[in-house]
Amino acid sequence: MKIEHIGIAVADMEQAVKTYEQLLQTPCYKKEQVASEGVETAFFQLADSKIELLEAMNEDSPIAKFILKKGEGIHHIAFEVEDIEAEMKRLSALGFQVLNEQPKRGADNKLVCFLHTKSAHGVLVELCQEIK
Numbered sequence: 001m002k003i004e005h006i007g008i009a010v011a012d013m014e015q016a017v018k019t020y021e022q023l024l025q026t027p028c029y030k031k032e033q034v035a036s037e038g039v040e041t042a043f044f045q046l047a048d049s050k051i052e053l054l055e056a057m058n059e060d061s062p063i064a065k066f067i068l069k070k071g072e073g074i075h076h077i078a079f080e081v082e083d084i085e086a087e088m089k090r091l092s093a094l095g096f097q098v099l100n101e102q103p104k105r106g107a108d109n110k111l112v113c114f115l116h117t118k119s120a121h122g123v124l125v126e127l128c129q130e131i132k
């Protein structure tokens with residue numbers, strides 16, 4: 001439907017929030033921990049899409065591994081979908097590698113699932129559906 005948000009891996013959340021508040025001229029409107037992923041998130045609203053900053057809460061977090069390998073930077077692009085399960089089925093049937101068997105609960109009141117970077121030319125894709 002649209003780019004819901006772009007996820008950016010950061011090493012120092014406090015510093016990154018300051019930087020993005022200056023850059024975007026808008027305050028961070030929400031901070032939320034997703035314990036299952038070992039991440040702390042911070043969101044900025046930009047018209048009808050968002051920036052999500054992600055900081056690792058521990059060494060096992062995918063964000064910690066990402067930063068170790070690649071450094072800070074764009075981590076994923078999230079596309080909003082209306083029916084996440086239907087999209088997961090549609091994309092697996094087309095040969096996309098869907099990384100979750102079931103949608104899981106993500107930050108910001110969303111059901112989410114990820115597609116392998118190999119399936120999208122090096123980009124980690126998140127599908128997300130608003131929980132109503």
Ligand code: ZN
Nearest residue numbers: 007052078126
């Ligand atoms: Zn995300």
